[in-house]
Structure formats: structure tokens, C-alpha cells
Amino acid sequence: MKGKAHCYPRDHINTDEIIPARYLNMDQEKELAAHAMEDIDTTFVKKVREGDFIVAGEDFGCGSSREHAVWALRGAGIRAVIAGSFARIFYRNCINNGFLAIECPEAIQKVHTGDRLTIDLKSGKILNETKQESYTFAPVPDFALQILESGGLMKTIVQKVKS
Amino acid sequence: MGSTITEKILAAHCGREIVRPGELINAEIDVIMCHDVTTTPAIDLLKAHGNLHVAYPERVVIMPDHFVPNKDIKSAEMVAKIRRWAKEEKIEKFYEIGRHGVCHALLPEQGHVRPGTTIICADSHTSTHGALGAFATGIGSTDLAAALATGELWFKVPETILFKIQGTLRKGVFAKDVILEIIRRIGVDGALYKAMEFTGNVVDELSVESRMTLCNMAIEAGAKSGIINPDEKTLDYVQVRSNESFDVYTSDPDAEYSDVIDIDVSDLEPLVALPHLPSNGKPVSEIGDIPIDQAWLGSCTNGRIEDLRKAAAEMKGKKVAEGVRMIVVPATSDIWKQANREGLLDIFMEAGATVSTPTCGACLGGHMGILAAGERCISSTNRNFVGRMGSPESEVYLASPATVAASAIAGKIVNSNAYKQD
């Protein structure tokens, strides 16, 4: 997984900021994507390219349970969020959608916006090609990897219900 | 080693004797609550995955609340879609307009919350229902779809922090002030992934409704759930509302906690959480002059009858200050009717406030009281994030209903008379 970093080093970036409630009368990924991160950075959607990453501080995704936050980011092209830590429901929502949420406090200190990163899930490392550095992240739990690999929680549910 | 109430409920719901923090389990879900905003994506997911059906329609309760009565065409379409789906799936518990209310106030009021049960809703404040000794937690829409299709859901058994709340609350200091104080001390991620168990003589003395205020805001400290061991008050509350049976679990004296936090609240003053985090609590007496444009009373945190009574006591025979708009939103239809019978609505209207139908409305920046850029609102709600009640350039201050009402009269944030007269 390769992409450019978009850094928002603040702690406690909440789901109201990721997708404001005024857009919750919509639930389609593309519609939501047009307003991703709007209350933090009005130029976000224009800057992000397919496959990019968000790098943020502690407790990313706190607040409301709205899964719309994950969909808005994914719809805007984001492939993974790298943060110091994640709020609980946001983290669940990432796993359930097969969307990567990586805890890596070191990256938060060292990565800058525009750096080109490669995430290597197997070795648990983020390579920063721009700065020629690498950072180790906490392994993604096996359980989450399984959901990730099968393409999201619903895929595993379908199998369960059918069997 | 004993178990906490949370561990006991989860063990009973995955067919085990004992579960320990950190274990991943699939737990049976007793009550699945659906509201308007997060349910339509779950319906789409079910349909997109081979047209999955609801496994146990009798466990599902639907309570549209966020943008009701429908605020625009899109929200009307959302509820219409849920209504159609409920019919198809034979879900009978649907709280239509007229019987509606904010889901976390309506669910216990209508007898759907019982001790020892597991409750989920795709809404972060589901932690509220732990006040009745249930395991209740917020999840996302995919989780909701999975639970609807199977009747169970994956959880990591949480560690528990025990809060021993002791002392005597001064007059005019309420459960809202206590929880704002706790969040001030431990921070908005101070209980991340954990269960917050509240105990102590102060909790024993609180009404069931006030206990809901405590558990409601557990999520504002990052917690998975808030929970209180059931007592006589809990059983009295539940038994007049539900005929269904339930099992009462309580924490063992030798249960293991990740932390035990003792809090003496005898000196606690009324607090207000300044923008833009619920952890920014300060005593009202220390904030100086902060004029307000709006006062908002309602929500799943503080829109219950006891909250309206406290606000009305502050406002009786007085007038809302010039230049201030006060909006009162009883949390459910029954609360609205009760407030009307008690003459509380008259007190609000005579004071120059307005009273709305139950809705989440402006609590999440939906409708019925949205803020313009530069405006400031004191609110009995639970979140003061940037843009929460409207413009990203507006400000929300969180406080108890008494402080909200007193501030509406004064035109600036002040302590209530209930407190000052102590």
C-alpha cells in the first residue's frame, strides 16, 4: 500500500469534524466524500488522491458512532488512517469495513504532509520513502486481519447465516 | 477472583461461566435499537449481501429521533425507507411521531431496558442504559446489520474502571456536574475501550434518571459502556414498565478493576464545560462574564422530567433575558405530556422560552435551534465539539439544566438559584 501522507497532528479529531451532522441526511459514500474533513480543512477533498493516508494524533474518531466517517474518508480516496490511538467505535467501524486503522505514535512525530509512505502489514512497518525512515506499528490483531482479508464483517456474516 | 457486573452479563450471553478482559467473544444481543440516521446504511448492507433478513424481529425497537419530525426531503426518505423495511421484516416496535422521543430517553421509559440484558444501538450514547444494570454499548451501522442478521455481535471484553463517588452533593449540584467533573479529571480518552462502573453513596442516592445522566456521558471519556449495579430503585423503575423476566447481576467484592478512582463530591460546584471538549469543565463561579445567544434544554443526557422540573424552578415568574433565545425540548412524548400536566410548559412559555416537540434536533446540529457563526449556546447536552450545534464558528457550553435555565434568565452563564441559596 503506497500513498501520500496528509497530516493533522491534533489529538481528539472527532467524527463531527470528519463528517458534520448536517450531512447525515445522506448515506452514500460518494455524496459523503464530498464533505470529508470539511470542518477541519476545506481543501482536504481537493488535495487527496486515491490511495493516500491520513496521519493524526491520539483518540482519532472520537464522538458519534456514525460509520459515515469511515465511508466519507474512504470515498475521498483515503486507504488508511495512521494515528497515535483510535476511539473505540471508529476503530470497530474501520475493522468491520476492512479499512485500515494503524496505531503508530512514532509516525505522528516524524511524518510530514506530502511524505510518500508504504504500509507493509506483514512486517508491521511504515516506510517513509521521502525521508528514508521506517517506523514500527502495533500489529493489527489477527481477528481484524481476518475480517480485513475477507473484505469486511458482512462477508463473514453472510457465510455464517448461510451455513 | 470474582467478576464485574459487565463480565458476568457478557459471560451469560456467550454461554460461558467466566470471561476475562481482553477476550474476544460473540455475545447474544437482547435488544437492538434502531434510529433514523444510522439504520438505512444497515438496511442497504443487509440487502446487498444476499438479501439477509432480521433474525429476531421481536428484539428490534425502532425509534426515529435525530431529524424528526422530518426536517427535509432526504430525512423523510430515510424514515420512509425504515418504515417499509420494518413492515417487510415484521418488526412491530416502531415509535411513530406522537409516541416518539429521543431514543436513549424513550427506550428505558417504555420498558425495553432490563437489568442483565445486552443492548446495542448504532449510536454512541447507548451507554445510557447501563444505569439499569444492562450491558449497553454504541456500535456502527455494519455492526448493526450483523446483529440484525444473526442476533449476536463480536466484542472484546472490556476492563472496568470503578468510580467510587462519595460525600454529599451540595444543593444545586447534580449528576451532570458529577460526570463533567469525572471527565475533567480523566480526560476525553481517560476510559478508552473500558467500562466505567459507578458506585458509592452518591450514586445510591441518585434517582434512576440521574444515574442515566452519569452513564450517558461515559462515552465522552471514551468508554465502551457505563454501568451501575441494580438496586431497589432500579427494580421499581423496571417492574412498572416491563412484564418480561430478567436476571440481576452485580459485581463481586473481589472483582478485578483496571483502576479504582475515589471521588469526594462534597465540595463540587456546578460546572460548565467550555468549548470544544466535554473535558473542559470549570466551576461556573470562575469563568467570568460569558454572555449567551441561546439556551438549549433537552437531549438524552438531560431532557427528562426531573430536568424540566429543575429548569422550571429557576424560571418560574421570570423572563428570559433580552436577546436570548431559549428552546426547551422534552425528550419524549410522555415527558412532554407530564410537563404539560405539571404546568412546566406554561412556566417556560410565560418566561419567553419556546417548547419544541421531542427530537434530537439541534443537539447534533440537525434542526430546531441551529447556531450561526459567532453565536454562543449554553446547553444541557453532552458534546461541545466544533460545529456540533451549527456553524463551525459557533460555541457550545455544557451544563446542568438548572445552570442552563438560570443562564437564560441572566443572559450570561451563571449559577442557579438552587445553588446560590444553599
Ligand code: SF4
Ligand atoms: S439527544 Fe443528542 S446525543 Fe442524544 S442521541 Fe440525540 S443527537 Fe445523540
